[in-house]
Amino acid sequence: MTNSKTISTNSSRAEQTRAAILKAAIREFGAHGLSGARIDAIAQAASANKALLYYYFKNKEGLYSAAIESVSAEVVHNALAALDPKYSPGERLLRCALNHFDRILTKHEFQSLLQQEMVRVQRNEHHGETAFFQSTFRPLMERLLSAVEEGVRAGELCKAEPMQVVYAIFGTNVFYFLSAPMVATALGIEPFHPQALEARRRGAVQLWGNALFVDRAHGAKLVQKVLRQMPMPEVKDFQLRRKFA
Amino acid sequence: MTNSKTISTNSSRAEQTRAAILKAAIREFGAHGLSGARIDAIAQAASANKALLYYYFKNKEGLYSAAIESVSAEVVHNALAALDPKYSPGERLLRCALNHFDRILTKHEFQSLLQQEMVRVQRNEHHGETAFFQSTFRPLMERLLSAVEEGVRAGELCKAEPMQVVYAIFGTNVFYFLSAPMVATALGIEPFHPQALEARRRGAVQLWGNALFVDRAHGAKLVQKVLRQMPMPEVKDFQLRRKFA
DNA sequence: TAGTATTAACTAACTGTTTAATTAATGACG
DNA sequence: CGTCATTAATTAAACAGTTAGTTAATACTA
Secondary structure, eight states, X not given: OOOSSOOOSSSOHHHHHHHHHHHHHHHHHHHHHHHHOOHHHHHHHTTOOHHHHHHHSSSHHXXXXXXXHHHHHHHHHHHHHHTOTTSOHHHHHHHHHHHHHHHHHHOHHHHHHHHHHHHHHHTTOOOSOHHHHHHXXXXXXXXXXXXXXXXXXXXXXXXXXHHHHHHHHHHHHHXXXXXXXXXXXXXXOOTTSHHHHHHHHHHHHHHHHHHHBSSHHHXXXXXXXXXXXXXXXXXXXXXXGGTOO | OOOSSOOOSSSOHHHHHHHHHHHHHHHHHHHHHHHHOOHHHHHHHTTOOHHHHHHHSSSHHHHHHHHHHHHHXXXXXXXXXXXXXXXXXXXXXXXXXXXXXXXXXXOHHHHHHHHHHHHHHHTTOOOSOHHHHHHHHHHHHHHHHHHHHHHHHTTSBOOOOXXXXXXXXXXXXXXXXXXXXXXXXXXXXXXXXXXXXXXXXXXXXXXXXXXXXXXXXXXXXXXXXXXXXXXXXXXXSTTGGGTOO
């Protein structure tokens, strides 16, 4: 939709550079925001000439939009997988919470970019990507809300406002990673240590197991099952971020 | 500590302008971040000459630091009030959740600025404000954590990682306001409508009443009491934010 | 060779910061 | 009290560095 150039031929060198630019843009925009990101930095990171960015994506905003759309699509696609109806509604939520945590952990550049976009929309600095957001995020939201409603109806989950549950699950994860560096300096702890991460991941899903289910024992059992089936992914470079930018 | 000029005489015209600059800076930095904020914009909003910002605060970063410190101090001071030991540990947490929600609601420019700072610390772009953060946020954190621990020990609250509870309470509120505009465009709802806000506020504290307490009936009772004693404050200009950059 | 992909050099606008000059406040002192 | 000297507060204008965006020329390739 935003792409000025639709990918016509199959992957030639052109597409490779285009992909490299997009990848570098996700990093740079996520790290510095739209205004803070530097076109030259993106070009250099993609080892492409600056003018190429204008060749493939109309301008800075065009590149930003493309980055957002690319990331959003992949994130939603990923999250939807955790909401498989073959699991009970409660288990779906637990899986979704874990999946969300793991996604932030392994793809923090995605998360940074989405956060940047959230504050940008908050300031009404977005212009007309409404249609894209609707088509992308709406299905995810609907599956989430209906999972809560279904769970409440079936007597598995406590009566609660569905939206509130969604805010709580995602908000806890987002806020953990968002505040972690500040918590680290303020309290002198190390929230990105693999052990701390593992504990937090388990703690989060245990909290929801205890909080949302009518039968807390049943919740705890599901937590154990889900934790067993979804081990924490390898975390590669979280300590490296200190050195980096 | 950061102030190059210590306030010597009592409020003359000089102090007024200094305060005006600081207030404008909080707005501008909160709205656009450190790099996005424009010195000219702050000067104009404070109806002060640009060079005055350099006269009172050494440079852009100095002004930013002053804004952060001012906001942080007030926020922490405000939050500590809700943690009065005369309430039971569980009630303290509920009050803290409500207090936090209300602060974001009434002083969104504070929240914006703190969020900006969080992502800034996340990028390791802070330089040496560590001491300030420690002295300011540590007492709050300690009172929060000890409230959870005390509540668990007394059998009022479910066994849970104290930090996890803190992340959940604050994270839910932060994420609600952070994601609301995006949710609004993505789902076509109006999260800043006073009725929606009231529902969300009640929903949040009800969720915690149901989630954290061993005796859910007791939790629900406390929720009712706290909601009665802490009515939602008047919200003045949340709809105006649409017009306002 | 014709069109696509890529590059290097260039520009116009913007922004944080400084400087030097001007006005207001404060204090000294006859 | 008044007059002057000194400091504090404020202003307008310019500087210096940076950045998004352009252009015109060049390499590649089908």
